[in-house]
Amino acid sequence: MTVTTAAPAAYACDEARWQAVHDRDVRADGHFCYVVTTTGVYSRPSCTVKLARRENVRFFPTPEQARAEGYRPCRRCYPDDSGRHAVAVRAVARACRIMDEASLPPSLDELARKVGYSRFHFHRMFKSFTGITPHAxxxxxxxxxxxxxxxxxxxxxxxxxxxxxxxxxxxxxxxxxxxxxxxxxxxxxxxxxxxxxxxxxxxxxxxxxxxxxxxxxxxxxxxxxxxxxxxxxxxxxxxxxxxxxxxxxxxxxxxxxxxxxxxxxxxxxxxxxxxxxxxxxxxxxxxxxxxxx
Missing domain, CATH: 3.30.160.70 (Methylated DNA-protein cysteine methyltransferase domain)
Structure with missing residues (x-):
């Protein structure tokens, strides 16, 4: 269940919310979510996905309200599940420790398996969190x-x-x-x-x-x-x-x-x-x- 507090004055209007999305303002997370109508996906304000056109963006006070209108959660920022986000953070950090300490370079399959993800999912997640690939x-x-x-x-x-x-x-x-x-x-x-x-x-x-x-x-x-x-x-x-x-x-x-x-x-x-x-x-x-x- 997502716990969302009432939006403070800083995010009370759509113009301010759009600015928070534009700035990927982490302070706005939990106060509202936004939907890109052309993709049907809702995200946290700080999500690193490519910025959409303003005319294609809608705002909702909670992820539940966005989901009730048929929109689906972003697979990059996990707007519904802070626990899943924390698990992903720990997995990426652990993968980095493995690479830092490995005397021989592990393969991507081996690395993904050690932290509990498929090769494809791990690669995409690692890049989303760090901005670089596991190979880099x-x-x-x-x-x-x-x-x-x-x-x-x-x-x-x-x-x-x-x-x-x-x-x-x-x-x-x-x-x-x-x-x-x-x-x-x-x-x-x-x-x-x-x-x-x-x-x-x-x-x-x-x-x-x-x-x-x-x-x-x-x-x-x-x-x-x-x-x-x-x-x-x-x-x-x-x-x-x-x-x-x-x-x-x-x-x-x-x-x-x-x-x-x-x-x-x-x-x-x-x-x-x-x-x-x-x-x-x-x-x-x-x-x-x-x-x-």
């Missing part, structure tokens, strides 16, 4: 491990195989995308590299983005910008670090805004949401951010 999260976990292992392993090969890559060729094909420089240079603390960096704000705290002439070499997230800069200096102690100019900073800020995580996953552990944000930032930072010369 797994790749990020493996990339994190190899970045951590390179400076302290006996050889580059040791770092590669201990991080879950099944072949050196597989790693080297992705090395520039993962490291933003050669493995040898990364292992040597960025020796000889010129790295530009900037910090942008996000809903999860500051995000530091650093690039070389080859691509992105770091996306760091945390609570305070000075701590992120200290971390960057520790990673690339032999590189020349240069604070970015306004054009670069503006491009990164736009990329971070574009990469904001779905509201649907707001109850996931902060660490998981920051990993997903970093993955999306790496994709969103345009190639022109990297200096050429």
């Amino acid at each position: 999260y797994l790749a990020a976990a493996r990339a994190r491990r190899v970045r951590e292992a390179l400076p302290r392993s006996g050889t580059i090969a040791d770092a590669v195989y201990s991080s879950g890559f099944n072949s050196g060729g597989h790693f080297y094909a992705a090395a520039t995308e993962i490291l933003g420089m050669t493995p040898k240079a990364y292992r040597a603390g960025g020796d000889g590299a010129v790295i530009r960096y900037t910090v942008a704000g996000s809903s999860l705290g500051p995000v530091l983005v650093a690039v070389t002439d080859k691509g992105v070499c770091g996306v760091l997230t945390g609570d305070e910008a000075p701590a992120l800069l200290h971390q960057l200096h520790g990673m690339f102690r032999q590189a020349l670090l240069v604070r970015a100019d306004g054009e670069f900073a503006a491009a990164v800020a736009a990329a971070v805004r574009e990469a904001e995580p779905p509201q649907l996953g707001r109850e996931l552990p902060l660490r998981v949401r920051r990993v997903a944000l970093a993955v999306r930032v790496r994709r969103a930072v345009p190639a022109v951010c990297a200096p050429h010369g």
Whole structure:
């Protein structure tokens, strides 16, 4: 049974409700639901589904009233069942722990089975909650491990195989995308590299983005910008670090805004949401951010 409180003044009129839907305002959840008449589906105000046209949207005080008129619940935000939503959150969080800790990458079928879902349902649910696919999260976990292992392993090969890559060729094909420089240079603390960096704000705290002439070499997230800069200096102690100019900073800020995580996953552990944000930032930072010369 869905418990819905009386709508506060902030959501008392359709104009305010539409603004809440437009903003995917999580504070509006539980105060009303909305229906897209062209699909026949009703959703929470914060649902991350593609925004419908205003003329195709109706509002109802409760999901029960929408259902009574023949509309059906959204399969992305579970407007009728907060318990089901909580179960999904726990499943996604558990899947992330499995991927973080796995010495060998699990298959999607294996991962879905371990958290109690079918392959198709799990894949769709994971992306809805994190904004990235399980494969992208797994790749990020493996990339994190190899970045951590390179400076302290006996050889580059040791770092590669201990991080879950099944072949050196597989790693080297992705090395520039993962490291933003050669493995040898990364292992040597960025020796000889010129790295530009900037910090942008996000809903999860500051995000530091650093690039070389080859691509992105770091996306760091945390609570305070000075701590992120200290971390960057520790990673690339032999590189020349240069604070970015306004054009670069503006491009990164736009990329971070574009990469904001779905509201649907707001109850996931902060660490998981920051990993997903970093993955999306790496994709969103345009190639022109990297200096050429």
